[in-house]
Amino acid sequence: MAVRPEGTPCWADAMFGDVERAKGFYGDVLGWTFGESSSQYGNYTQAYADGKAVAAVVPPLSGQEGHSQWCLYLASADAAATAGRIREHGGEVLMEPMRVGEFGTMCLAREPAGAVFGLWQGGTHEGFEATAVPGAYCWAEFFTRDPERTDAFLSAVFPYTMQQIDDDAVDFRLFKLGDDTVLGRMRMGEEFPPEVPSYVNVYFTVGDCDAAVARATGLGGVLRFGPMDSPFGRFAAIGDPQGANFSVIDITATRGEPPKTTDVP
Template identity: 35%
Template sequence: MPIRYSPWPRGMPCWVDLMISDLGKAKEFYGQLFGWEFEHRAGRLRCTIGGREVSGIGERTGPETAAVWTTYLAVPDLDVTVRAIAGAGGRIFRPATGVGDDCRFAVVADPSGAVFGLWQAGARIGAQVTDEPGALVWNECFTANRTAAEAFYTGIFGYGAADLSAPGFGYTALTLGGEAVGGLAELPADVPGEVPAHWVTYFAVADADESAELVAELGGTVQNPPSDSPDGRLAAVTDNQGVPFCLVGPRRP
């Protein structure tokens, strides 16, 4: 089990959370799908595996709050990063906010409108478990202007950029120390123009096909059925309240 004890490096996707209308339905769905256990804290759920945090779920405060999995990127200085994002043409949806000694966070958007979070660790580092079934394994941003997105994210977070494009599909891996930690994908040409730039969360599973079947049994939908890729067997799904995310399991032999 990959366990993290110290703060994540700058730019690393270190946390995901979900704001949703019905906490009870979310708890039932994700508990059965991923085997999560839950700690109730101030009206929110801390989702855990083996007692270690993997994500959070909170209740939407109004219709203006989108029901999505939000990716948070680690930063050593939240205030400096928020100012840099504003100066680079991004938007600040929630300014720097402290949660006691736990952490400080903000919710922002890049210049194309893709919303993501920033996380400055305190007593809580973010996800304590990653890259195992039920835990966060990958995050990427789909955007109509990959060149502009690459300039923004490398400038703010100090990423390296590796072009992994293939015919008909533009893709940039964002790297730290030579290791890919996230990605920028071009929105496919057949995607309607009203679909905004957005970040996508991938959770690891032991078997993508079995997990996709379970998603449907639990009231979710399978948008793209499992298929093998160089990075594993992938499926795009939604939960029982329509929130999209992706599953990644081992490739079929």
Template identity: 35%
Template sequence: MTEQALRRSPGTPCWVSLMVHGLTTTQEFYSSLFGWEYVPGPGQLGPYVRARLDGKEVAGIGQLPPDRHLPTAWTPYLATDDADTTAELIRSCGGTVAVGPLDADHAGRMAICSDPVGAVFGIWQASAHVGSRLTGVPGTPVWNELVTQETSTVAKFYQSVFGHELEALVSADFDYVTLHLEGRPVCAVHGVGRALPHDRGAHWMTYFEVADPDGAARQVVDLGGHVIQPPREGASGRLATVADPEGAVFTIIRTER
């Protein structure tokens, strides 16, 4: 696949990254769980590695400075053709730009932002690094979903900033909006009301493909993580919500094809 074909339309999740306190132990956890191997860089991000499967980059893991006591969380990056313009738009639509925009070596230009409900996400203007180069196979990110109290206001924020088309699931007891670009779903917003964890607030959830969600959930525990929601059947496949040893929450799924 060519670089141009890999380059995502603005507003499409193109990368996921995790900032942790123990980089080495976290690398070992995901290497055992997903079979990842690692290459270093870019250097501007401090100690940082890119995870690979079959030689193709799928995700990033970086080390937090010792004085930064931030919660560890997987963060999706949405593609943009102009990080500076998108950052301004995020501010004008009620979001916050916490870091950047700044250059990451020759890889691209990025910023870390949060939406009006406080969920953290990144934006990525690709240069040498277009984002994840492999998807749909075990160990790769396959979906990103914003978990929040209710969908209406925050879905409109992403629509205003990135031009997403909104498709709401009409249901009395299920508040769910899929964000589309060019007629295809790219991510979603899930309103869970009072079920939103008090200690986390609104947050983006990354889904990783696995061949066996039940076995992977057991392996997470064996590797020092824990299971938050045990394996269950969902609309798009069998899935479980888990956390790594530092508490970063993610979902493992065997997608029905």
């Protein structure tokens, strides 16, 4: 597999107090199967869609018990150098770059507006083995209360170019690597309770959005938004039974024309 460009979303995982419950929930909602947990690496357990590695679940580390959430990892050719840029541009390194055997090097960070994300410098584990197929990662967005700081940070740390969606009703920005649009950024408005911090929303692909929502809510998940049609697919935002938020999208069910955009200098 070719090395992913710097800043490309390349992996996602989440800590759960009850990993077995999480495996049951995501197995039913997204069709995941799971590999053997690795006690050497904190019982890290990979999830598979049609035999391809697409995410992982893991118990919390000591002292990190609490609210579950998904973490998106961005590709880095040199995690230590990227961590330096994160600090230089106002971010915080939460976990210093750490070698994970022969698999690669990971790092956790927080951007200036508060959203947590990861870095992954691939070794034998390069990241997603599949994307944009049922059960696999498809898209992600930084939800932020301070978009100016988030935009400046992301475009300084990674080689992104930016485009703004031309819509007075929403403040949404796209981040590109070359011709590929790889991330979105949404301003959090009054519809978000003040106690909800900035975060990264990860989308997983499904074959039928409404059916996925029905399975999720039937298993104790909470529908946060949708289902809603869009030019990119029919999607919905869900909270799982342990509090981790994510979205599902059927990318085959598109409706309407893609929005117009303006390049941002």
